[in-house]
Amino acid sequence: MHYYVNENIRDTYRVFPPQGRYGALRYDMNENPEGLPKEFVDSVLKEITPEFLSIYPEPDRFLNKYAAFLGHGVTYDNLTATNGSDMAIRYLLETFGEKGKDVVTVSPSFEMYWVNCSILGLHHVPVAYEKDLTISIDKILDAITENTRIVVLLNPNNPVGNVYTEEELEKVIAKTREVGAVVIIDEAYHYFYDKTFLDYALREDNVIVLRTFSKLMSLAACRLGIVISNPEIIHYVKNGRLTFDTNSIALLFAERLIEQPEIVEELIRQEKEGKAWFLEELEKRGYWTKDCMGNFVFVKPRHDAHEVAARLEKEKNILTHPYGNELLKEYIRVSVGSKQAMKIFLDAFLEIDGE
Template structure:
């Protein structure tokens, strides 16, 4: 057998072989959980024909439409098949073996995966056990020895966003030290503070975004970069032959023409988020101050998370495992879903807490 590259020997990836997640209540991966309207789905269906299937993708019109939506010049945008490939393209363009990069955890796993694949030396700063993060310390670590520094705005596991002042300080400090500044805005539109407004002033800034979260198109795999045209031209050099599939282009293009679908989802999600947060808090369970379509709850401090997960699995409701960091393993991320399903989840948690209380009372007797 031919040996793999030495750098890949340290990379461990787990293949998803679990049961299908289709047609279940998905609180585990922060997808859109309110269905698109039947009219919108029919609009997409009506545009699918033989030419779409047999012709290589033509993303040009989508670039123009997206540039207009973002109020950015077209030459500042570059699409990819998911934001994970947008991130990979940055490593392909800028990162060499032994380059230092600065990451935070929890954070999007693919940054750490690509760091290993490309031989980078990752330095990591953690959120503390109460989900607080020392932004001053993080920014203070940035110096000219780093090649790349990453900040999620907001964080994809906790849902909190860096204060706008700290986000700006992060971008400025990277610029002053000649460090590639990557701001991951996968949850753009749920949160209205964006680093994209700084692209004019900072030449080292690259913003990464996704069509999977607020846009709700996780199944079509669409992501994109925003940066100075010179940076986009450099990243373009490692672009695959076709950055998006024809179906992804069709779906994304159609959604930009039907922005009400996104606006209604964001509005409903805010209501779901408020209900879920209050529900956990009323049960005495601490939660994160999320601005996204999910919340982190300190469920494991009171009851075994695996018990709750097993009960909900039987009801067709999927939740995520606890955070993998040892000091954060009391916390679990719950994606928002329509309120009736959130009521079911809260009822299961309430029953588990009550059973624990009764067991404690019986033990005292």
């Protein structure tokens, strides 16, 4: 039988995340290895009644509270919630991308940017890292041309944790404005890295910030991302979106969480303590490490990185992220959590990699 298949979708090669991770010690996907306090989760679950489940999602109450939570003068008109920032990326590339025209990102970066380019028929322009894991802002600027419709900066980038200065961002904004493009600043790892470019998203006409509740907020299962920009850009994104793609359970958990900023503060404190402790312990033992500025670090094992990752999984039920590409093949990426979570990891890692 012959039927039509969109050729961009047909020709995109996808590798989906591994399954069966429940019960494993998860340091592979930049989640919180431990999750939110159980009392908090239990208290929110009590609110999920048959009536609650029977009603279509209503994001506005959460969005109004979230605007106040963010500060910086953010209002309801500056926001829209999406089914994970994953979905926000799709919406933004659909809305501001043009078939055959360029989307500039660094490489390597979060894969959903190139995946969506491929699916939507946008031309991905990857700007490569240097061998020393730095990225040249001049190369990014050079990649922005009359054909560019979107420039993506992850601040910090995943997996290579570089960050951008205000001066660098301002140069990118100026160049994108010149060529009629928008800048997406993905702040998935905000809170692990304190600086934000939120003010640019509110002030400029072509800047968009993305946030997620999957990382510090520890709600990856719920799927909640946020697009923050000026009201005109938000209007376009809403026009293109699905009506009910953000579910009520995600909105409820997020609303209750931001109502208790002490829980958020404690998550920040624990993660910072855990990361600092972990890096120090490794460095004491002579390991090369890189603080990737998010809730993840690179560690260079003494033995082959793929072998170490495979043995951690097989012998210790511990998941990490090794890399196939030339630039990162010597490292494993390890998600960080509390000091307790990092102690468990370190003990197992040292047993396998030897002291």
